[in-house]
Amino acid sequence: MTVTGGASTEWVRRRNTALVLRELRQGGAGSRAELASRTGLAKATVGAIVADLTAGGVVSEDDSAPAPERPARGRPSRPVVLLGGSLxxxxxxxxxxxxxxxxxxxxxxxxxxxxxxxxxxxxxxxxxxxxxxxxxxxxxxxxxxxxxxxxxxxxxxxxxxxxxxxxxxxxxxxxxxxxxxxxxxxxxxxxxxxxxAAYAEAHHGAATDTDSLLYLTGTVGIGAGIVSAGELVRGGTGFAGEVGHVPIGEPQAPCGCGRRGCWEASIGLHAMLRAVGLPELGTPVATAQAVAERAAVDADVRAGLDHLGHDVGLGLAVLAAVLDPSVVVLGGYFVPLGELVLDRARAVLDERLVDPLTRPELRVGALGIEAxxxxxxxxxxxxxxxxxxxxxx
Amino acid sequence: MTVTGGASTEWVRRRNTALVLRELRQGGAGSRAELASRTGLAKATVGAIVADLTAGGVVSEDDSAPAPERPARGRPSRPVVLLGGSLxxxxxxxxxxxxxxxxxxxxxxxxxxxxxxxxxxxxxxxxxxxxxxxxxxxxxxxxxxxxxxxxxxxxxxxxxxxxxxxxxxxxxxxxxxxxxxxxxxxxxxxxxxxxxAAYAEAHHGAATDTDSLLYLTGTVGIGAGIVSAGELVRGGTGFAGEVGHVPIGEPQAPCGCGRRGCWEASIGLHAMLRAVGLPELGTPVATAQAVAERAAVDADVRAGLDHLGHDVGLGLAVLAAVLDPSVVVLGGYFVPLGELVLDRARAVLDERLVDPLTRPELRVGALGIEAxxxxxxxxxxxxxxxxxxxxxx
DNA sequence: TGACTTTAGTTCGACTGTCGTACTAAATAG
DNA sequence: CTATTTAGTACGACAGTCGAACTAAAGTCA
The missing domain is CATH 3.30.420.40 (ATPase, nucleotide binding domain)
Known part of the structure; x- marks a missing residue:
């Protein structure tokens, strides 16, 4: 129902142009005729829009087309392709x-x-x-x-x-x-x-297949981004997803903020390091990398990460019940640890969710620090x- | 970014008609000229749309206009009013x-x-x-x-x-x-x-002044509805807001589902009745009504409700940190109890939220069972x- | 080789819509 | 009775989509 203001005919063109651009982005290059059937617009309309875009230097006809499985008959199509760097x-x-x-x-x-x-x-x-x-x-x-x-x-x-x-x-x-x-x-x-970062994982990373996503990033603190129906959930003051100091970790764990039970006190970087008994390095990701390497040869480290996974699952059970995301992506220092943490987290989720059928998929972020x-x-x-x-x- | 498909010129008219309808709904009756300036459309466009709507029997010219503060000069305006029962x-x-x-x-x-x-x-x-x-x-x-x-x-x-x-x-x-x-x-x-119910409170009830809302309904179980940016948050499988069995209540409270700490076990109707030591009546609301009456004369009942408010605040602290709603509306059996519960819940929220400035307003639902x-x-x-x-x- | 078929893309006219300007309508002020 | 002021309409310019007809460019096949 978020309808802004009055619409005029130019507005229709803007929307249809955007539709064609999205189709080219997601579905790849295609001839005008193909774009028409993909978007549902009339051939003539697509022709006009492509002409505009060509004049603007946003698309061009792809002459170097490999034409892989060219249909045997008919006039050959001239695929339209987005021009790199134009926008x-x-x-x-x-x-x-x-x-x-x-x-x-x-x-x-x-x-x-x-x-x-x-x-x-x-x-x-x-x-x-x-x-x-x-x-x-x-x-x-x-x-x-x-x-x-x-x-x-x-x-x-x-x-x-x-x-x-x-x-x-x-x-x-x-x-x-x-x-x-x-x-x-x-x-x-x-x-x-x-x-x-959540938006990035949803569009380019580990969760391009869903529009209902919870992104959790771990550094010294813990933060979350929520995507529901493809849109970011920001809350009334933009504070949604500030889950670091929510009491959903181990209830007794003391937090730097003075309270007990903050999630950050259980699954923040420092809590993880305490659990595995290893030192902090230059960055959270580098630290976690070293921890993961050590885990390969040290059962105590693996046990510590398993316990971490338990606390991750504990908090995610709450968030998943409230938000019901299809996918949860863990970023930040969680990425190098991967299954060492997620395995246990999944088990805890299965245990705590009312209906395990709604258990979100847990994945590791596909994007690095540039997320x-x-x-x-x-x-x-x-x-x-x-x-x-x-x-x- | 939820853009459906191709747009044509008829579509523009549909949107502008909807714009006029919304303006009439929210801003009340108005002349064509006034609607034009309120919507940003041209006078001629509003004229055409109103003509369509009049033909369809959706609006009519309000001849019985009281014309309260009629401007002294100029041709008098003919206010357009939505026709009751037409749609x-x-x-x-x-x-x-x-x-x-x-x-x-x-x-x-x-x-x-x-x-x-x-x-x-x-x-x-x-x-x-x-x-x-x-x-x-x-x-x-x-x-x-x-x-x-x-x-x-x-x-x-x-x-x-x-x-x-x-x-x-x-x-x-x-x-x-x-x-x-x-x-x-x-x-x-x-x-x-x-x-x-959340949608109702957002449009007709206690939270018409915000588009970021958490609605919590209490009966035997506990349910929630989430409105963010005016849209319902439903989650990947429609399960968002199923907060009854999330472990955010008193950690030791045993729940009918076999777990401990479910919110429902702390603030569901039966938990409330245990806290105040009173019996259940025909419906949750009637029961709560009786409890509220008793609270006026019984300090123990008030203490029980205060404790209930504590557990309500405990869970809301989690939900508020995750979702950051501007307003929380409590419906169901909470309505008759009102401030007897909310007062304490607010105090707990202030204590537990990282930044009390983001504390949502707690209100009681304005709609009854018809929400x-x-x-x-x-x-x-x-x-x-x-x-x-x-x-x- | 040349007519036929098939598919791609463009041209054109019908239609729908918005907008601004000019015009008409209906009131008050003096 | 005329001037002024505001509301609403008529009309033409403009922008856009759509379908049908048309042109373009290939392969097919006798």
Missing amino acids: VGLGLELNVDYVAAVLLDVSGDVLRHETRPVDGGDPVEVLSALVTEVVPPEAAPRLVGAVLAVPGLVGGDDRTVAWAPNLDVDGAGLAERIAALLGPDCPVRIANDADC AALGAAERAFAPILAGEVELPV | VGLGLELNVDYVAAVLLDVSGDVLRHETRPVDGGDPVEVLSALVTEVVPPEAAPRLVGAVLAVPGLVGGDDRTVAWAPNLDVDGAGLAERIAALLGPDCPVRIANDADC AALGAAERAFAPILAGEVELPV
């Missing part, structure tokens, strides 16, 4: 110890991906330098937008950081500072990092692919 | 011990509301009789649709009951049996009862008001 979305991540940028193609390819440590400098300065490097001036006019992922609470206007306890930045001017680097025509929005930036880039495309916005041609 | 939606509820029907007007008025006990008969038979009584034959052509709320899991097609442990009905043929009573042009859908049926009726209107569907004129 790009910029995804940024501003985190405590690193920044990242992903430049994403309209066809879904990652054109560039860069990560930089912050190393005590001003994170926004480091990010700004990265932006000017990743987005060369000639690419700026083809930018459909930029989305900046931050570990914090984002205001309802998608432009301000309302609360980011670990990040020492000026939440009010952040979007403007990035926008200044990208020119006046590039819309800049801010989003939550866990939300972006949030990639999801941010994908979100930059969302208005275009929904037909809500004019193409920047 | 109606039917909401039904099929429950274990009663059935209910609500006939809702396009303007949002309840035309009829009937509840019947099942008394051991076939609930579907009782419901069918109620339907034929509530929907007279002459009203059938004006029906925009019917939605049936059931206490169970609804299939993804919105037409079948996949799982309804307490309900002894044939889930497969249910929608068809209702549709047979209403004629071939009336679309019939099935929905979850807690979802419908689910009313929400179902409102949902019957949703496709019309979203412009997804042609008016049945």
Whole structure:
């Protein structure tokens, strides 16, 4: 029922153009006739839309077509293909110890991906330098937008950081500072990092086959992103998915926040390290990598991870009952541990869920540290692919 | 990004018609000129749409206009008003011990509301009789649709009951049996009862001021409905919000399901009665009414309810952290107890939430036993008001 | 080789819709 | 009685989709 305002005939064209773009992205290249039958539009309409897109340099006729199983008879088709680099979305991540940028193609390819440590400098300065490097001036006019992922609470206007306890930045001017680097025509929005990572796994990662997803990321803290019916669930103040300090872990585990039973106190990075008796390394993922290697030869480590899996399952049982996701993706430090943790978590879920038939599939994230930036880039495309916005041609 | 298929020019008219209807519903009657400025459409467009609607008998010119603060000059406006009864939606509820029907007007008025006990008969038979009584034959052509709320899991097609442990009905043929009573042009859908009740509170009840809502209903069991960004969160299999057996109550409380710590074991009707030491009466609401009366004179009862409020807050702290609703509405047997329970629940929430600023407002449901049926009726209107569907004129 | 078949893509006219402008209608002010 | 002001309508320009007819480009087959 989210219907914005009045619609006119130009609006119809925008929507149908978006429909064709989505079809090309998801279903791959195809002739006009094929696109017409795939989208349900009339052949003439597809022809007009393709002509527009060709003029705008967004698609072209793929002459180098391999024509694999060409039908024996009839005029040969001229497949239409998305033009790489014609439209790009910029995804940024501003985190405590690193920044990242992903430049994403309209066809879904990652054109560039860069990560930089912050190393005590001003994170926004480091990010700004990265932006000017990743987005060369000639690419700026083809930018459909930029989305900046931050570990914090984002205001309802998608432009301000309302609360980011670990990040020492000026939440009010952040979007403007990035926008200044990208020119006046590039819309800049801010989003939550866990939300972006969830979006990335849903579109490019481990959960492209569902639209009902819970993403759980483990570092020192625990965060979640919720995707329901293909849309992010953000809550009334954008705080949805802040599950780190929810009392759904081992009830007695003391947490740094002063309470007991916080999930983070049971399955945060430090709790995991206590359970296996191993030291922390440079990053959570590197730490977990070392733990996984050690587990191969050390039964005590395996037992510790099994216990971790128990606590993961305990909390997921609550979240799964509330949200009923089809898939749960675990990211962050959970990725290297994989089945060492998930196996037990699945067993706990089966035990605790009322109807085990609704048990979500547990998977490990397919994207690395770039998940949030990639999801941010994908979100930059969302208005275009929904037909809500004019193409920047 | 939920974009269905190709759009054509007729589709534009459907959407703009829906826009005008929503404006009339929410903003009240208004002249064509006023509607034009309220919707952002051109005067001529509104004129054409109003002409269509007038021809279809959905709106008319309100000659009996009181014209309260008529502007001193200029041609007087002819206010356009929704015609009562011109379009109606039917909401039904099929429950274990009663059935209910609500006939809702396009303007949002309840035309009829009937509840019947099942008394051991076939609930579907009782419901069918109620339907034929509530929907007279002459009203059938004006029906925009019917939605049936059931206490169970609804299939993804919105037409079948996949799982309804307490309900002894044939889930497969249910929608068809209702549709047979209403004629071939009336679309019939099935929905979850807690979802419908949540929808009702969001549109007609205690939470019309927000689009981010958690509805909690208390009877013998506990159920929840989640509204995020104005849309119901249903989960991958429609099971979202089944919070009764989630371990977020008193950890040691034994539950009928064999586990410990289920929320239902702490805040279900029977747990409440144990806490206050009073007997169960005919219905949960009547029981709670008696408890509330007793609380006025009995400090022990008040203490029991205070303890109940503690357990309510305990679980809500988890749900609020996960979902971050702006408002939590408590329905069912909680309504008569009101502040006797909510006061303590608020205190627990303040204690347990990471950032008390995000504490949702706790309210008591404004709708009685008809909540689910009313929400179902409102949902019957949703496709019309979203412009997804042609008016049945 | 040349007519026939088959499929792809374009052209064109009918239709539907929105929008802005000009026009008509209906009231008050002076 | 005229000027002013506001509401509503008529009309033509414009944008878009659609289906049917048409053109284009291949293979098939006598």
